[in-house]
Amino acid sequence: MIRYAIRRLLISIPVLIVGTLAVYLMVALSGDPLGELRSQPGVTEETIQNAAASLGLDKPVLVRYWDWLMGFFQGDWGFSVALGQARADVFTVVTDAFWTTFRLVLGAEILAIVLGMAIGVLAAVRQYSIFDYIATSAAFLMFSMPIFCVAIVLKTYGIQFNNFLVDIGLDRWLTTAGPPEGGFSGSLGEIIARYTGTFILPTLSIMLISFAAYSRFQRSSMLETLNSDYVRTARAKGLSSSRVIFRHAYRNALIPVTTLFALNFGSIFAGAIVTETVFGWKGMGDLLVRSVRQYDPDMLMGWLMIVAVLVVVFNLIADLVYGFLDPRIRIG
Amino acid sequence: MADLPTPPRSDVAAATTGAGGDPSQHQEFDTVKARTQAQTVLRRFLRHRLAMISASVLLLIVLVAVFLPLFWPHQYGNTDAAGYLPPGTDHPLGTDQLGRDMVAQLLRGTQLSLLIAFVVAIGATAIGVTLGALAGYLKGFTDGLVMRLADLMLIIPQIAVAAILVKSAQGSWWVVAVVLAVFFWMQIARITRGETLSLSEREFIEAARASGATTSRVIFRHLVPNMIGSITVNATLVIAQAVLVEAALSFLGLGVQAPDTSLGLIINETYAQLSTRPWLFFAPFVTIVLISLTINFIGDGLRDAFDPRQTKVRA
DSSP states (O other), X not given: OHHHHHHHHHHHHHHHHHHHHHHXXXXXXXXXXXXXXXXXXXXXXXXXXXXXXXXXXXXXXHHHHHHHHHHHHTTOOOBOOSSTTTTOBHHHHHHHHHHHXXXXXXXXXXXXXXXXXXXXXXXXHTTTSHHHHHHHHHHHHHHTSOHHHHHHHHHHHHHHHHXXXXXXXXXXXXXXXXXXXXXXXXXXXXXXHHHHHHHHHHHHHHHHHHHHHHHHHHHHHHHHHHTSHHHHHHHHTTOOHHHIIIIIIIHHHHHHHHHHHHHHHHHHHHHTHHHHHHHTOXXXXXXXXXXXXXXXXXXXHHHHHHHHHHHHHXXXXXXXXXXXXXXXXXXX | OOOSSOOOOOHHHHTTSOTTOOGGGGGGGTOOOOOOHHHHHHHHHHHOHHHHHHHHHHHHHHHHHHHHHHHOSSOTTOOOSOTTOOSOSSSTTOBOTTOOXXXXXXXXHHXXXXXXXXXXXXXXXXHHHHHHHHHHHHOHHHHHHHHHHHHHHHHSXXXXXXXXXXXXXXXXXXXXXXXXXXXXXXXXXXXXXXXXXXXXXXXHHHHXXXXXXXXXXXXXXXXXXXXXXXXXXXXXXXXXXXXXXXXXXXXXXXXXXXXXXXXXXXXXXXXXXXXXXXXXXXXXXXHHHHHHHHHHHHHHHHHXXXXXXXXXXXX
16 A cells, blocks of 8 residues: 555656646746836836846746756745745745635535535435435535635625624624734634634635535435445344444445545645635635736745645545545555 | 435336326336337436426526527627616616626626536537547556546646636637636546446457457447446536636636626626625626526436436435
8 A cells, every 4th residue: 555655646746747847837938027017117128137137037937947846856945036025935925825725724624524424414314304305405506606606795794794793882703804914812702703703704605615515425425325235234133223324324425425525625725716815815825816917937836836735645545545444445 | 416306216117107106107008119228318307307497497598698688778898878777677687887787798698608618518528538538448558648637637727727828818708618628627537437447348349349440439439329428417517517617717807808798707896786786796696506506407317317227326
């Protein structure tokens, strides 16, 4: 299994290199980060030349990519070439953005999977009951909803709820513009109020969509195990139905969902972008859009490395976990 | 994924008993006719009540989006009226900030969103089926290459590509469609590859190869017809996803660009008015949800219709 994991990771290295090269060329050739400077009146050719030289923009694109790649192998993530934040250290910016998004996504995903699994199992055990119909309709509806619309609706009514709180003489509770700079402070009660107020709306909007997929998935995998021969045997032996459901069926029905969770986790970092935009979080989504708009390939490389490594590693984990949980699947 | 209101039924009975035990179906006991696979699938689909309702709703949306603009008094993108007119007889959904008639905007947005979604589904399915079948049939080097290409597409951020191409192409709808198609084929390729791997071991493929069939003939005449079920179901699901992703891209300003419009772009332009003029936001929002919901239900019905081992359990 370790050999398999190592081989998989080694195979993904050339894929990663080709991916970074393609994205670097695309972003670098799509526009000029100094374009804004050039269009300003009264800027001499010399100023531009100096700016270009200090950012390394005077070199050909392929040389710039090569420099970035070699630097990266030595642990140097490089610096931004965009004007506003020129020479900002990529590693610091990207890790900051990563933690912002991570805090948001982790909570939302855990809530989504716990809720989705509970509802999926219940819907499967009581198949075609009213509960099943309601859960299925809700899941289909959430499934078909654009996440940004959910976020917009939550944000707008959140603001109205805040106004209502102010009207009855309380403080605003919900925050719709990202977490405060420099963390939370004040008494314990204040910290809890601010923390929940900051997280609740974006968490809800990510959670609602993910939860729909998990509950559908859990329901169908639970149905499959409930109808399998060994569950019928367990029932025929006279075991209590809760024991059959939890000890025999549920454990095996968990396998596909675990895999889905691992597979999803990497891509969710890229997917939180819309929620972050609506709620004004300065996370990975914001960073991606900003680096593309500013023609900043070096910053984008930092983003790409983190997301790509997450995708690769979590895909590998999904496969390994699958092989571990279900011994019939041989890995190698 | 299972469906909503259809009661349990088994495949053996599917030819004789209608869903819900409709008594008028019992006469089929008298005659036994051979049916082609397509006929069987069509019959099962027509009996899937929710899928049929969804198909009718979707057809209605398509017809309205295609034909109503021909008779509608206002043109999309036309800024003749005053801004933010409330809904009235002349403008049933009012006008937006620039004085564009919302119904006309909505019709054009629906047209483009549907058009993009269908083109994406066709394009992604064509790429995915071809590459997946090649990988599964030829194995070896081709297989490795296709699968690495799929891995590559998974790590390249779609938004970066969309932003760059759409900006340089001034947001014409087909660029958005191409960008999406290029990012949507991997799932279909995986499924096609898997099915091809198991089908290639079967005797009829060996027979075809022994009688001198070329690779393309084996793939398109022998393999693809045998996987048409999962291909169709997945193509349907791609349409539903593409509607949502196109809306998200346009909402971020990286999809269709003004003066043309799509449902996501309309939401981008009107969502700030949600608390004061909610109809401006809810009209495109409900349209997106309706389209994607009906397509999901149709996909579900198709899955049930194509599954020959249809039992109580549907994965």
